[in-house]
Amino acid sequence: MNFDFRNWAIHVGDPHPFNDERPRPDNGTARPDPSRFYTCEIWDAEWEKMFTKTWLLAGVESDIPDTGDWLRFEIGTESFVVVRQDNGGVKAFYNVCPHRGSQIALADFGSANSFVCPFHSWKFDIKGKNIEVTDEETFHPDVLCHGTDLSEVRCETAAGLVFISMNDEVMPLADYLGEVADHLALYDISEMVVVQHKKSDWAANWKGGVDAFYEIYHLHSVHPQTQAVMDDRTQIDLFPNGMSRQFVPFAQPSPRFPDQETVNEGIKMMLADAGIDPDTFEGTAKDSRAAIQQAKRARSEKYGLGYDKFSDTQLSDSTIYGLFPNIQIGCHPEAVFIHRFLPDPKDPEQFTYETIILFKPEDIPGHKPPAWMGLAEDADTSGMMRPDIEHTGLGVPPELGEVLDQDSELLPIVQKGARSRGFKGPLWSEQEARLRHFHVELDRYLDGEN
């Protein structure tokens, strides 16, 4: 059968170590049952058979640079503490005291030589070892013999990102991420600092969130303003273990957009990002993407930014990675944008959408994260001050910028449809190949194959 894969190989042929278009795995044509988007049974299975078995992105390395620096990562019913060790490595523990089960870390971040439980002040060193049991002489020794240390979980790093796994038998992180780890390593994320960190609660299943951000098929309808600056012709690559990649051309109108010539306001913004004065730019909208690539190459040469390792596509476009199960990362040489989809442990029709902007500070005029990321004009990008996490509750506009706010309005509408007797399950196009790849991998866990 013939049909249009809409898989434009825009990256193939660029001088680049990862430029091959990958053969498409056969993920079939099944229509999954929509119950996966709302039932507690499916959520319980996802938690027991998938989330507790895979690697999960816990945080970024630059948040815990020094010995004793720690971050808290919460997902589902669990909470973890990730701590930088004196040998430069990282360890992670369940955020729970072995005495009576109190949580020990009560903030998002901190730095300490030891952890003191807030309930009866048992103390633990940064390796998780118990160093003090209050009034130890009042315990029968056979009681303490059950163990007084924190419970450790697997913790490994890749490309400046910290991952944990509750599964002692999990494959090494490098095998899990495969070549995607090498791709991400190009961006020096370990040298980037968090310049914005937001969470907001949305009335939708967490996979509804993943699905919406794994395709750009909806842009013309939900975000019509993007059509002036983003092409719908993308390259999609699917990797083992549910990982995926998508190149989305920027500074180039969609073929759906009527005016292919005028340098519109959105393209002007992208030209300015690259250090080109949009008022004196002489090309048309057809020339802007190439002009941005050249300007960034020139900037790299002038300031020694080392962009030789990036393809032209990676300089101008959004290079997006999907990390199974719940992460998407939009990569640019200047900054990366992490999306994390956190399921609500009690309500399968709710999730927390988390976004983190990481930026590589450089002493270069005009060097800033791409404007589409929506970083506030007055945001501190020096890396000297780690911003707090802003959390917006259900039903409150998240103020994540126009595009993401549009998604936040749409997802609850889609969620309502998932429960309808009239809806029999998603029918995915090849523009939505990343969604099928993600769900097929999830099904392998639910079926006990992984």
Ligand code: FES
């Ligand atoms: S619960 Fe932690 S010391 Fe008692």
Ligand SMILES: [Fe+2]
């Ligand atoms: Fe969207």
